[in-house]
Structure formats: C-alpha cells, structure tokens
Amino acid sequence: MVKKHYKNGLMLGVFLLAMFFLGRSMGAIAFGLHLQREMSIREAAGSALENTQALLSAENWGLGFGSEGTQPSGTASSDKLKEYNAYYVGDAEEKKIYLTFDCGYENGNSSAILDALKRHNAPATFFVVGHFLESAPEMVKRMVEDGHTVGNHTYHHYDMSKISDPAVFRKEMDDVRTLFQEITGTEMEMYYRPPQGKYSKTNLQMAKDLGYSTFFWSLAYVDWYEDKQPTREEALNKLNGRIHPGAIVLLHSTSKTNSKILQELIQGWKEQGYKFCSIDNLLT
Numbered sequence: 001m002v003k004k005h006y007k008n009g010l011m012l013g014v015f016l017l018a019m020f021f022l023g024r025s026m027g028a029i030a031f032g033l034h035l036q037r038e039m040s041i042r043e044a045a046g047s048a049l050e051n052t053q054a055l056l057s058a059e060n061w062g063l064g065f066g067s068e069g070t071q072p073s074g075t076a077s078s079d080k081l082k083e084y085n086a087y088y089v090g091d092a093e094e095k096k097i098y099l100t101f102d103c104g105y106e107n108g109n110s111s112a113i114l115d116a117l118k119r120h121n122a123p124a125t126f127f128v129v130g131h132f133l134e135s136a137p138e139m140v141k142r143m144v145e146d147g148h149t150v151g152n153h154t155y156h157h158y159d160m161s162k163i164s165d166p167a168v169f170r171k172e173m174d175d176v177r178t179l180f181q182e183i184t185g186t187e188m189e190m191y192y193r194p195p196q197g198k199y200s201k202t203n204l205q206m207a208k209d210l211g212y213s214t215f216f217w218s219l220a221y222v223d224w225y226e227d228k229q230p231t232r233e234e235a236l237n238k239l240n241g242r243i244h245p246g247a248i249v250l251l252h253s254t255s256k257t258n259s260k261i262l263q264e265l266i267q268g269w270k271e272q273g274y275k276f277c278s279i280d281n282l283l284t
Contacts, residue, residue, distance in 0.1 A: 044247065058161035061088075061197030061216045071244050072218055078233050084204035088213060090246030096277045098129065098248045102153060102193065105254060106136035107226065112259035114139075114146055117215040120266045122276040127193040127216070130155035130176060136157050137183045141249035144184050151191035151280060152176045152212070163198040171204045190203050191215060191279065215279060217250035219243065224252045235270075243269060248279070 062182040063072040074081075074088045081087060091097055100112065103126050117124055126143050128150055133140060143150055154160060155175040163169050173192070192212040194203070199214075208216050221238040223230060230238070235257050239249075251258045266276070 001004045004254045034212060039254035058198065058200045061199065061238060063218065063220075065242060068241060069226065069244055072242070074216065074218070081204075081214075081216075084201070084208050085212070085278075086101070086208075086216065087248070088203055088216035089218040089248055090277075090282055092208070092245050095245045095272075095274045096281070097243070097274045097277045098246075098260075098277055098282065100151075100193070100215065100244075100248060101126045101251050101253045103128045103132045103253045104153075104157060105131055106139055106209065107254050108219045109256055109259035110136070110139050110253050111261055112178060113253055114142060116150070116259075116262035116266065118146055119263060120270070120276070122266055123278040124213060125151050125191065125279050127151040127153035127191070127215075128180070129153045129157045129178065129195075129246065130179065131157075133179045133183060140183055149189050149191065150184075150192060151189055153193050154195055157195040159196065160194050160203050163203060166197070166206055166209075169203060170210060173207075173212070181215070196257045199216075213283060215248060215282075219247045223255040223258055226254060226256075229255060231241060232257065232261055240268065241264060241271070243274070250280075253267065 023078045059075050060282075062075045064074075071089050071092050076086075076088075078087070078089060090098060091179065097120060099117070099264060101124060103110070116122075127139075138149065147180060152173055153176070154172040156172065158172065160169065160172070163172070176187045180186075190210075190212045192207050192214050193216070194214065202213055219239065219242050221230070221235065223235070243249075269276075
C-alpha cells in the first residue's frame with residue numbers, strides 16, 4: 001500500500017515538473033512571438049515614418065494672390081529658391097514679363113503661337129519633354145531659328161520629387177539634352193522646369209549640382225485640358241486680372257485658346273507698359 005502511494009506520488013511529481021517546464025517553454029515561445037510582432041510593428045512604423053517624411057519633403061508649386069497688379073507669394077520664397085538657383089518671379093519694380101510654354105506634345109497649335117510671338121518680337125522659353133522632341137523636331141528647330149530658348153522638362157514627365165537616385169535624375173535630363181542637340185545641332189540651355197510643378201529640396205539640389213537653373217512661375221491658369229478649353233473671355237479675364245511686374249507666365253502649347261488669344265494678350269500687355277524679356281535676364 002505504501003509502495004503504491006509512493007509510486008503515485010512520484011508520477012505526480014514528474015507530471016508537475018513536466019508541466020512546469022512546459023509552462024516555461026510556452027511562455028518563452030509566447031514572449032518570442034510578442035517580441036517578433038513588436039519588432040515588425042516598429043519596422044512598419046519606421047518605414048511609414050520615413051515615407052511620411054519623404055512625402056512631407058515634397059511640394060506642389062502653388063501661388064497665393066493678393067491685390068490686382070501685385071506679385072503673388074509662392075510655395076517657397078524667392079530668397080529660399082535662389083539657394084538652389086531657382087526662380088518663380090522677377091523684379092517687382094520692373095514691368096517685365098517672361099513668357100514660358102510647357103510642351104508635352106504637338107497638336108497643331110505651336111505654329112500659331114510662334115507666329116504671334118514673331119509678330120510682336122516677343123521672346124519665349126519652351127520647356128520640352130522627350131515626346132515633343134521625338135514627334136515634332138521641325139517645330140523645335142523653328143523655336144531655335146526664331147530666337148527662342150528651349151529648356152528641359154525631363155524626358156518622360158515623371159514626378160521628379162519621387163526620384164532620389166541622382167543617376168536616374170540625371171538620365172531624365174541628359175536624354176532630353178542629347179536628343180535636342182541631335183535635332184538642332186546646338187546645346188540646350190541649362191534651364192529646367194519640374195513636371196507638374198512637383199519638387200523637393202533634394203531634386204532642386206540635384207538640378208543645381210548638374211548646372212541647371214530651375215524655373216517655376218508666378219502666373220498660370222487651367223489651359224491644359226484639350227477637351228475642356230477655356231473661352232477667350234475666361235482666359236483673358238484670368239490672365240489680365242493677375243498680370244504683375246516680373247511675371248513668369250506659364251502657358252501650355254497644346255491649348256487652342258492660347259493659340260487664338262496670344263496676339264491679343266501680348267498687345268494688351270504692351271499697352272499697359274510691359275516689356276517682354278527672356279528668362280536669361282533673371283540670371284544676371
């Protein structure tokens with residue numbers, strides 16, 4: 001009887017000891033899983049934070065207008081932009097206008113725009129992408145022959161603020177320069193306009209490191225929807241109401257409205273005492 005109780009007690013002891021070690025093992029496993037989950041959460045949070053910081057460092061160029069005839073404020077100040085050889089407006093004391101056109105593709109309106117500029121002897125800068133160079137080389141040649149400046153709008157019109165690799169950034173720029181030289185036999189001016197006005201301090205510095213000056217704008221309007229063009233009255237009211245000394249004007253060469261109103265627009269601004277200048281003047 002005693003032997004039987006001893007045997008049962010021994011078995012109970014072994015069982016309890018086994019349960020003790022099993023409990024410790026399960027606890028260790030649970031702790032390990034918790035720690036792994038905690039680390040995963042932290043890594044995900046860290047990645048999210050990095051992505052958020054990268055997003056916050058990117059900007060969309062925007063303007064804030066005050067009273068009629070005065071210069072607007074930009075997303076960044078003129079002084080801050082100059083740290084990166086970047087500009088959005090000229091001298092507030094000089095009645096000068098700097099005409100610029102973004103050229104994504106050729107749809108038949110560029111000739112009328114060039115005709116209007118030639119008639120008024122008004123210089124302009126055309127920021128071109130790869131597709132425009134590929135599809136409309138004769139138009140690019142005419143821009144140069146007429147004495148206008150051609151600048152770099154990148155080859156593929158990417159959101160350049162998302163490009164952090166300097167080699168990728170440089171290729172977007174170099175491919176435009178190379179094709180332009182092949183077409184015209186001349187070197188492209190080192191002028192850059194970020195596609196869609198999207199930028200970051202990083203790629204402004206990249207552009208500067210490559211020797212570019214970056215040009216935003218101080219006057220523009222919604223003229224790029226081919227199937228939703230503004231009327232003549234809408235365009236003239238918007239542009240005339242916000243013209244100001246030192247204006248860098250952004251227009252799109254794809255706009256049929258622009259091709260129809262440009263002569264009238266330039267004439268009206270001349271009558272107000274404005275002089276048309278090349279953006280080269282902003283660098284002196």
